[in-house]
Amino acid sequence: MTLAPYAPAAPLAPSDLAGSPAHLPAGAVSPGMTSDVAPTQADSFPLALLLEDKLVVLVGGGAVAARRAAAFAGAGARLRIVAPTLHPSIAELLGPQDEWVQREFILGDLTDAWLAHTATGDPAVDAEVAREAEWRHIFCINAGNRDAGTAAVPARATAHTPTGRVQVAVDSGDPRRSVAVARHMQDELESGRAPLHPRRRR
Amino acid sequence: MTLAPYAPAAPLAPSDLAGSPAHLPAGAVSPGMTSDVAPTQADSFPLALLLEDKLVVLVGGGAVAARRAAAFAGAGARLRIVAPTLHPSIAELLGPQDEWVQREFILGDLTDAWLAHTATGDPAVDAEVAREAEWRHIFCINAGNRDAGTAAVPARATAHTPTGRVQVAVDSGDPRRSVAVARHMQDELESGRAPLHPRRRR
Numbered sequence: 001m002t003l004a005p006y007a008p009a010a011p012l013a014p015s016d017l018a019g020s021p022a023h024l025p026a027g028a029v030s031p032g033m034t035s036d037v038a039p040t041q042a043d044s045f046p047l048a049l050l051l052e053d054k055l056v057v058l059v060g061g062g063a064v065a066a067r068r069a070a071a072f073a074g075a076g077a078r079l080r081i082v083a084p085t086l087h088p089s090i091a092e093l094l095g096p097q098d099e100w101v102q103r104e105f106i107l108g109d110l111t112d113a114w115l116a117h118t119a120t121g122d123p124a125v126d127a128e129v130a131r132e133a134e135w136r137h138i139f140c141i142n143a144g145n146r147d148a149g150t151a152a153v154p155a156r157a158t159a160h161t162p163t164g165r166v167q168v169a170v171d172s173g174d175p176r177r178s179v180a181v182a183r184h185m186q187d188e189l190e191s192g193r194a195p196l197h198p199r200r201r202r
Numbered sequence: 203m204t205l206a207p208y209a210p211a212a213p214l215a216p217s218d219l220a221g222s223p224a225h226l227p228a229g230a231v232s233p234g235m236t237s238d239v240a241p242t243q244a245d246s247f248p249l250a251l252l253l254e255d256k257l258v259v260l261v262g263g264g265a266v267a268a269r270r271a272a273a274f275a276g277a278g279a280r281l282r283i284v285a286p287t288l289h290p291s292i293a294e295l296l297g298p299q300d301e302w303v304q305r306e307f308i309l310g311d312l313t314d315a316w317l318a319h320t321a322t323g324d325p326a327v328d329a330e331v332a333r334e335a336e337w338r339h340i341f342c343i344n345a346g347n348r349d350a351g352t353a354a355v356p357a358r359a360t361a362h363t364p365t366g367r368v369q370v371a372v373d374s375g376d377p378r379r380s381v382a383v384a385r386h387m388q389d390e391l392e393s394g395r396a397p398l399h400p401r402r403r404r
Contacts, residue, residue: 042278044250046371047317048354049341052244076244114339114352115249137316137340139251150316152250154371166374166383169248169356173366180397181368185387195382 012107017135044152044171049115052076057113059105059129060120061086064143068117068153069093082109083120107132115151119143146173155182159189161196214309219337246354246373251317254278259315261307261331262322263288266345270319270355271295284311285322309334317353321345348375357384361391363398 056072058065061083069079069090079098081090082105094100101109105125110116110132118129118140126144133140133150142149154169155178166189170182188194258274260267263285271281271292281300283292284307296302303311307327312318312334320331320342328346335342335352344351356371357380368391372384390396 042252042254043276043367043369045253045274045277045279046356046358046369047249047251047341047343048246048356048371048373049249050244050349050352050354051247054352072247074245075247077247112339114341137314137338139249139316141249147252150252150256152252154248154250156248163379164375165245166372166379167245167248168383168387169250169371169373170368171250171371172368177365177368177398181370181391184390184396185370188386188390189383194386196379 012132017107017131044173046154046169046171048167049075051114053078054114055080055112056115056117057082057110059083059109059116059118059125060143061090062119062121063087064119065117066090066093068119068141068143071153072115072117073098077115080109080113105129110136110138113138116140117143118149123148155179157182157186157189159194159196163197166194166196214334219309219333246375248356248371248373250369251277253316255280256316257282257314258317258319259284259312261285261311261318261320261327262345263292264321264323265289266321267319268292268295270321270343270345273355274317274319275300279317282311282315307331312338312340315340318342319345320351325350357381359384359388359391361396361398365399368396368398 051072054077056077057080058069059082061081066087066089069081070093073079073093079094080101082101084103086100105128116129116133116138118126120126123144126142127148130140130142130149139151140149141151141153146152152171154171157168159166168182168185170178170185172178253274256279258279259282260271261284263283268289268291271283272295275281275295281296282303284303286305288302307330309330318331318335318340320328322328325346328344329350332342332344332351341353342351343353343355348354354373356373359370361368370384370387370391372380372387374380
């Protein structure tokens, strides 16, 4: 873990986000940012991310961030936590490849990130994080306001088997329902009713 | 749908991918690309993407791409298909906001993308697509070789309810097992055993 406060060499100014990222061919680019994000009504698209060695930036270091950081780390991601203080369970989690940026978020902190997670408790800061992520075209989980982000963490059920983990994710736009369905699916996995070993002779 | 062949104003040369994207602050950046991607052993991380109005680029226009394109479009994504020829069901799917780039892939075709999908049938081309996605730090589904990509499409089960869709995604690293478990979960959703309506009085 990098304990020393980190600062980007050249932090982004808000005006830097007004145009398109400079590495994109100018003629083929539409503006990479929109100033306001409409609430999403369409269904979400479930994807399984292969996060090994990918940088995930979490802004905010409280209990929600702690739970999510453990999940990202379990998938092999490298973590950068941007937060003045850390939940004790995050501090325990961080390894030599991870960073703690011990201060409030500034534009540029998503440098190198593949995925962003914001849970600062301050909607204005969460919106700033979402704005930089939008500019970079990387997905951002906004823990305080699902529809102001571009990705959501589904409810999960998991079974460990000798041939690897089976993961079930449930998303319904209603977290309470998603959790209830995931609990049911967890029962199915644990009861042996779900076919976890389909390779047996038929 | 934009039927006229599209070409980036300034296609990327392979050497352009050697460094870091130019819009990232130089001092804070580690090389954005690795030349070879090790097979992933860690568990995948399930995420629900909110793709409304986000550009998804699909390279290859065959049957696999067609199935995936329908799913992306169902989640509200804009599509860019890069392929000399199109599966008939893709052609039917494309709306005025979508693009068909009627030729083979060239570097730069992922401009503006949030997510990439490659299913060209040619491992060398799929690798080129994955390489550009890696450089941009956007996730790439490699339909021909899961571990050479950075994301995978899970098996799915779905229930439509008056209060929205409930989506269950299953990933296990073994597609046959994932599909078998998802079929079981679909039975649970349809039988009424899964608690799709948890808001009733308790």
